[in-house]
Amino acid sequence: MLAKKTKYGIKALTYLCSRSNNGPIPISVIAEAENISHKFLESILLTLKKGGILTSKKGKNGGYYFLKNPKDIPMAEIIRLLSGPIAMVPCVSLNFYEKCDDCPDEATCGINRLMLEVRDSTLKVLKQKSLYQLTQEINK
Amino acid sequence: MLAKKTKYGIKALTYLCSRSNNGPIPISVIAEAENISHKFLESILLTLKKGGILTSKKGKNGGYYFLKNPKDIPMAEIIRLLSGPIAMVPCVSLNFYEKCDDCPDEATCGINRLMLEVRDSTLKVLKQKSLYQLTQEINK
DNA sequence: TGTAAACCCTACTAAACCGATAGGATATAT
DNA sequence: ATATATCCTATCGGTTTAGTAGGGTTTACA
Missing domain, CATH: 1.10.10.10 (Winged helix-like DNA-binding domain superfamily/Winged helix DNA-binding domain)
Known part of the structure; x- marks a missing residue:
């Protein structure tokens, strides 16, 4: 949440x-x-x-x-700044990568793969939408 | 996380x-x-x-x-059971819907729309992958 | 140059949540 | 009977969250 x-x-x-x-x-x-x-x-x-x-x-x-033009601020950037990683596990985070302490091997971890997919699909949405776009939608 | x-x-x-x-x-x-x-x-x-x-x-x-066949258990179901809503705001949750206390109008809320898109893309991944599939991937 | 307006910074608090632990109640195979 | 295992409730320390308090610093302007 x-x-x-x-x-x-x-x-x-x-x-x-x-x-x-x-x-x-x-x-x-x-x-x-x-x-x-x-x-x-x-x-x-x-x-x-x-x-x-x-x-x-x-x-x-x-x-x-x-400071930046709202057209050049993807929502992903804002959310990262305010809540940290977008990924659901640290081992698939692009900007906040960390090895999971309880995982012996990332390469064969099912959670890792699943969460990688989730991250990619989430990021696709959040990178493509800019703050400006979001604001426009509200005011129509 | x-x-x-x-x-x-x-x-x-x-x-x-x-x-x-x-x-x-x-x-x-x-x-x-x-x-x-x-x-x-x-x-x-x-x-x-x-x-x-x-x-x-x-x-x-x-x-x-x-009790259920692992082939019939989507990962979304497991995650909902263990961590609750998949959506990032209650007002776009399918299974745990709640009105946001601070939002005057959902229809014109930019966050609502954005998070709806995020929820959809996340759910697409989590519904399509079954526990059985995940397990298979690990063991190959 | 005084002062009000506004940002800047640190510290604190109550409540909730998280991960883990403790101890016992209940059911069952042998 | 007894050992084994799930079931249930309660508690605890640590962390995070949302919000509060209070004072410091900078600046526009009369």
Whole structure:
């Protein structure tokens, strides 16, 4: 299941995306519009900033805005940033690979193969859809 | 990420599947063969019994064996039993549907649509592969 | 140059979940 | 009877999650 952190993050991003070109948008505005705890959202946006998706301006009239073009941000990137690996087992993760501690041999592991297939099909969906596309769908 | 409960469950099932036709197999044998804590495995197998996949015989020479034919058990069914919903948000779950508490309208929710696609592609993989198939792959 | 607005950072907490353990109740083959 | 095995309930330490608290830093602007 998606953690609230991830859900909130996506909602904040689509909100930002739908009202871009108006300069930085403060946390408080996003929090109110999307019904998210201000402080919690603060930490989420910080993660997105460190991940290179957003950037911010401090002080009066400050706020958050895009560093990357939403058309160039696949949903897979957002979800990885906010919830970590997309794969269901570490041994098939592209970005967070780790050997399963309890598995003697990956090459003959049925779970490994199955989850590899699942990862591929999931990733296909999440890489092909950009944040911009998602936002467009909402507003039609 | 897959919980250990699920991983252990699948491993136990593939083990059972690969040495079927020899009558009931006790927990202790499976636990040792697959390196799983005996007590933990106990609760897992109980779940699989309640879910209609396995059944058991008590007392001496007792143990667990299949109620359903492994060829008729899609991996999706096993994973649902052991870890619950396959969907990443409750509002797109087929078997565990729930309205998202923070979502005003599903019809216009971008996350809903995206996760619907993800669910479909994941399910396609998990429904088409049976426990029997998985076991075969391991042993070749 | 003072001040309000806004981001930045660390620490904390309550609740839930996870993996594992403990101990006994129940059933059964011999 | 007794040994063997499943069944059931309860508990526990550790981790994660969602949210809160409080203060530090930067900046626009009067």
